Amino acid sequence: MDESALERYFDDSIANDSGFLNGDDADLPSTPKPSGELADDLDLSFLPDELSGNACDAEGSGSGGGVALASHHEAEDRPSSSSSQTANDSAVFCPMTPMTPMTPMTPMTERSGIVPQLQNIVSTVNLGCPLDLKFIALQARNAEYNPKRFAAVIMRIREPRTTALIFSSGKMVCTGAKSEEQSRLAARKYARVVQKLGFPARFLDFKIQNMVASCDVCFPIRLEGLVLTHQQFSSYEPELFPGLIYRMVKPRIVLLIFVSGKVVLTGAKERGEIYEAFENIYPILRGFRKQ
Amino acid sequence: MSTAGLKCPCCGSSSIVEDDHHTNRQMVCVDCGTVVSEGALTHDFFEGTDISYSRTTAVSKKPCLNQIKGQQRLTALCRVLRVNSEIETLSSTYFAQAYEHESFLNVSLQKKENLAGCCVLVSCRQLNWPVTMGTIACLLEVDIAMLGAVYQEMMKVLKVEAQLVNVSDVMEAHCQEYKISPLDVHEDLAEDCKDLNKRALSLVELAADSWILTGRQPVPLMTATVYLAWQSLNPNHIRLKMSLEKFCLIAKVKKNRVAVKRVSEIKGVLCKLGKEIPWVTDPVTSDNVVKHVGDIVKNRYALLRSAMRSHEEAMQNDQEEEVNPSEADDQTPHATGENSEMAEQPREGNESNANPNPVPNWGKRMLFAPPCVIHPKRRRAVIEGLKDVTGDEDISDGEIESYIRSPREAREFAVTQKAWLSQSEEAKCQ
Numbered sequence: 001m002d003e004s005a006l007e008r009y010f011d012d013s014i015a016n017d018s019g020f021l022n023g024d025d026a027d028l029p030s031t032p033k034p035s036g037e038l039a040d041d042l043d044l045s046f047l048p049d050e051l052s053g054n055a056c057d058a059e060g061s062g063s064g065g066g067v068a069l070a071s072h073h074e075a076e077d078r079p080s081s082s083s084s085q086t087a088n089d090s091a092v093f094c095p096m097t098p099m100t101p102m103t104p105m106t107p108m109t110e111r112s113g114i115v116p117q118l119q120n121i122v123s124t125v126n127l128g129c130p131l132d133l134k135f136i137a138l139q140a141r142n143a144e145y146n147p148k149r150f151a152a153v154i155m156r157i158r159e160p161r162t163t164a165l166i167f168s169s170g171k172m173v174c175t176g177a178k179s180e181e182q183s184r185l186a187a188r189k190y191a192r193v194v195q196k197l198g199f200p201a202r203f204l205d206f207k208i209q210n211m212v213a214s215c216d217v218c219f220p221i222r223l224e225g226l227v228l229t230h231q232q233f234s235s236y237e238p239e240l241f242p243g244l245i246y247r248m249v250k251p252r253i254v255l256l257i258f259v260s261g262k263v264v265l266t267g268a269k270e271r272g273e274i275y276e277a278f279e280n281i282y283p284i285l286r287g288f289r290k291q
Numbered sequence: 292m293s294t295a296g297l298k299c300p301c302c303g304s305s306s307i308v309e310d311d312h313h314t315n316r317q318m319v320c321v322d323c324g325t326v327v328s329e330g331a332l333t334h335d336f337f338e339g340t341d342i343s344y345s346r347t348t349a350v351s352k353k354p355c356l357n358q359i360k361g362q363q364r365l366t367a368l369c370r371v372l373r374v375n376s377e378i379e380t381l382s383s384t385y386f387a388q389a390y391e392h393e394s395f396l397n398v399s400l401q402k403k404e405n406l407a408g409c410c411v412l413v414s415c416r417q418l419n420w421p422v423t424m425g426t427i428a429c430l431l432e433v434d435i436a437m438l439g440a441v442y443q444e445m446m447k448v449l450k451v452e453a454q455l456v457n458v459s460d461v462m463e464a465h466c467q468e469y470k471i472s473p474l475d476v477h478e479d480l481a482e483d484c485k486d487l488n489k490r491a492l493s494l495v496e497l498a499a500d501s502w503i504l505t506g507r508q509p510v511p512l513m514t515a516t517v518y519l520a521w522q523s524l525n526p527n528h529i530r531l532k533m534s535l536e537k538f539c540l541i542a543k544v545k546k547n548r549v550a551v552k553r554v555s556e557i558k559g560v561l562c563k564l565g566k567e568i569p570w571v572t573d574p575v576t577s578d579n580v581v582k583h584v585g586d587i588v589k590n591r592y593a594l595l596r597s598a599m600r601s602h603e604e605a606m607q608n609d610q611e612e613e614v615n616p617s618e619a620d621d622q623t624p625h626a627t628g629e630n631s632e633m634a635e636q637p638r639e640g641n642e643s644n645a646n647p648n649p650v651p652n653w654g655k656r657m658l659f660a661p662p663c664v665i666h667p668k669r670r671r672a673v674i675e676g677l678k679d680v681t682g683d684e685d686i687s688d689g690e691i692e693s694y695i696r697s698p699r700e701a702r703e704f705a706v707t708q709k710a711w712l713s714q715s716e717e718a719k720c721q
Contacts, residue, residue, distance in 0.1 A: 139701050142694045157694065160680070184682035192691045218653045220661050223505050224455060231452050239424045240439035242506035259506040260654075260664045 112282040116213035116265055116274055120176060121183040124209055127170040127191055128202040136166065139197050155190060162186040166194070170201075173209075180208055180271065211268040215278065217261045219289045226257070226288055246281065253277035257285070301325040357403060358390050365407040371430060372411070374420055382407075382414035385449055392448045405433055405441040412442065416453035421460035425510050458495055458509045463488050465513045469542040471521065476541055479529050482521050490520035493588045494557060500595075501560045501659040503553065514544065515553035523584035531581060556662055561587055563658070567597040602658040 133153045137145035143155045143166075152165045162176040162183070172190060177183035187206060194201040223244045227236040236244040243264075246255040251273040256264040263281065268274045297307045299320035306321045318327040354362070365386055369379040386407055389395050395406055408427040415422045424442070428435040446453070466488040473481040494516040498504045504512055518538050522530045535554060539546040558577040565575035565583045568590075575583065587594060654664030696704065 138705060139696055140694055141696050141700075159690075179680065181680040181682035185680055185684060185686075188682075189686055189691065192686050193694050196691050196695055220502055220505075220654075220657075220664065227455055231454075235443070235446075236455060237424070237439065237442075238506055239435060239508055239510075240442075258663075259502065259661045 112217070112279065114215050114217060114278070114282070116215040116263070116278050118178055118211060118213045118271070118274075120210075120212040121178070121180060121208060122173065122175045122210040123177075123180075123183045123187060123207060124171065124173050125187045125191070125206040126202075126204040127166075127172055127194060127199070128204050129170050129200050131166065131168050131170055131194065131199055133166070133168050136194065136197060140193060142193075155193070157186060157189050157193075160186045164190045166190070180211075183208065208269055210266065211271065211274060212264065212266045213268075213274045213278075214262065214264045217263065217282065217285055219261050219285075220259055221257060221261055221285055222288050223257065223259055226284070230284070248277050248280060251276050255281055257281070261285075297327055299323060299325055299327055354387070354390075357400065358387070361390065361403050361407050362386060364404060365411060368408060368411050368427075368430060372415070372422060372426075374411070374415060375418075378411070378414045378418050378420055381418065382410040385410040385414060385445075385451075389445050389448050394444060394448055401433070402441060404431060405438050406445060408433075408438060409442045409445045413446070413449075413451060413453050416456060417451070419454075421456050421464070423456055423461055423509060425508075456509075458499070458504065458513065459492055461509065462492055462495060462513060462516075465510075466491060466517060469517060469521075469544055471542050479525075479527060480533075480541060482524055486524055487517060487520050490524055490584075490588065491516040493591070494519055494584075497560060497588070497591060498553075498557055502661040503556050503560065505661065506663075507553075508549065511547045511549035512553050514539070514547050514550040515557060518550070518554060519557060519581065519584065522581050523588075526582040526584075560659065563598055564591065564594040567594045567601065599658055606656065 145153045152167045155164045160182040165173040174187045227234045243256040243258045254267045302323040304322040310319045654660035
């Protein structure tokens with residue numbers, strides 16, 4: 001394999017860091033980078049995403065070159081265009097510091113080679129104006145509203161396939177997207193629908209609240225052994241739930257580990273947290289495979 | 292008490308003296324003799340201090356009535372389970388601690404009762420007394436899911452840890468529930484509890500090693516192993532013909548649908564091992580494996596090794612038949628020796644090969660794998676949505692308009708909705 005999933009992951013982490021910044025400038029992310037080694041080379045956290053690439057061609061840097069390669073892995077839905085755009089952005093803003101090639105913290109052979117697939121993203125946005133839910137339910141085709149059951153309109157769109165809960169205060173929750181960008185696009189579409197219905201809707205404080213991912217390590221796991229050695233993090237009650245609930249402290253992610261080898265990761269606000277959590281748990285799980 | 296200003300209510304004279312009438316101070320009018328006021332027995336109340344009764348009189352905060360009742364219930368539970376005094380005191384302490392916490396102070400009485408059960412459970416776990424959550428749920432007559440929720444919350448509040456309950460430990464208590472001693476049933480069906488326990492324990496170990504136990508509820512598995520143990524200890528005609536349901540009926544034990552599945556899973560494992568018995572010539576199937584269980588259990592380690600070897604050989608033969616000859620070299624046979632870990636490692640070579648599609652079912656290539664891997668649930672096809680999305684794309688007006696009703700449509704919908712609502716109102720009134 002010429003370009004491992006690992007390098008793609010690191011490249012995507014760079015793209016990610018600027019990708020989360022949206023129109024609301026006050027919302028600067030303060031979270032540290034997912035992997036320590038990036039901090040020295042690039043600090044893109046301050047870049048707003050409106051910045052369209054001043055097209056400098058990729059400066060032959062390691063990561064830039066890595067990004068330009070087409071992604072074969074089915075897990076990656078990161079577009080190469082936005083990544084190279086970011087590479088160009090950094091080139092514009094840090095002309096004095098050429099981008100050094102990324103070096104992984106641990107040797108390639110120890111990495112899992114498995115990338116968790118995002119399954120669900122939950123995000124919230126503030127449309128900034130009070131809404132008449134009865135009117136929306138009447139005028140929109142894709143809305144349902146049952147005030148006795150729940151005090152919000154449930155709206156659905158086909159592409160990206162998502163569901164939104166729209167409250168009368170103007171706040172909205174968007175669920176079901178498979179990536180951060182899809183969630184943002186879906187939220188914008190809902191906002192447009194509300195706009196078209198006549199409300200002065202805006203798009204304020206878009207924030208990803210939760211990300212859920214899953215993957216398969218392809219070997220069975222002795223949950224009883226795992227709960228013995230990692231008692232302070234694990235909770236395994238076969239009488240209640242067949243999986244082991246592992247509460248990782250750093251990053252703060254909850255993992256559901258099943259005997260079949262399937263792992264569900266949830267509680268992340270950023271994609272990097274999920275990848276980091278999985279890379280942390282994989283050697284632990286491998287340890288249980290050999291026993 | 293000063294006499295100044297006091298006037299006799301009877302005659303109005305102001306000459307009032309203090310008089311001690313049997314140590315009871317009285318104010319008496321000299322002229323007419325009426326008692327103006329009695330000493331201590333006066334309604335001349337003094338205001339009292341600003342300190343409330345509970346602050347001056349109460350020594351320490353006493354537990355409320357519900358808490359006392361809860362403690363009593365807890366003690367009763369401990370007595371029923373016949374735990375030792377250490378567990379009783381520990382659970383009592385936990386209960387007092389948790390009860391005062393805000394998450395348990397204002398909840399329903401049933402939840403508080405569940406809390407008592409959970410305190411007993413966690414104390415038993417910490418002091419190595421094997422009892423399952425199912426037992427407590429049964430005693431409290433509550434749904435195990437509800438008990439589980441209270442348990443998780445309590446663990447968070449108390450910030451304690453408890454070990455997992457080993458099925459083998461609980462097995463003995465479970466076996467004793469089965470009423471199949473010679474006194475209860477016909478001698479053909481009767482079985483000694485100790486033998487039953489021993490045989491069932493070895494079957495449980497076998498199930499644990501072959502991935503049947505992990506992640507599953509313990510009780511159905513225990514029922515299944517007891518049933519198979521009972522059948523195999525005396526595999527006569529009557530026992531072999533008896534179904535699990537009937538067995539539960541005879542033994543006066545609650546029947547279990549899931550246990551039937553476990554029986555077939557364990558039989559599958561036994562068949563795989565039974566095949567390796569050198570002196571058995573007939574093919575071993577689920578129907579006739581029970582009579583070999585005794586031999587299998589006695590020689591299980593040897594049979595395991597033998598089964599793994601034949602499995603590896605079978606894999607290698609499959610490899611040689613495959614188109615790509617290089618993969619055959621990547622075989623990494625695993626001999627695990629005495630340890631009953633039977634999971635055969637998937638070929639190491641596979642992981643480093645540039646294999647774009649993940650191996651469809653690695654479980655099928657292993658000798659023993661968790662049943663959920665061998666028979667995966669069929670998932671609906673994942674709808675591949677947008678792939679390259681930036682989140683900033685233009686949104687076409689046409690698309691948005693497709694989600695909005697035309698004015699006529701909206702009117703019709705409103706009319707229909709009103710009509711339907713009035714109809715349902717009428718129906719409700721009738």
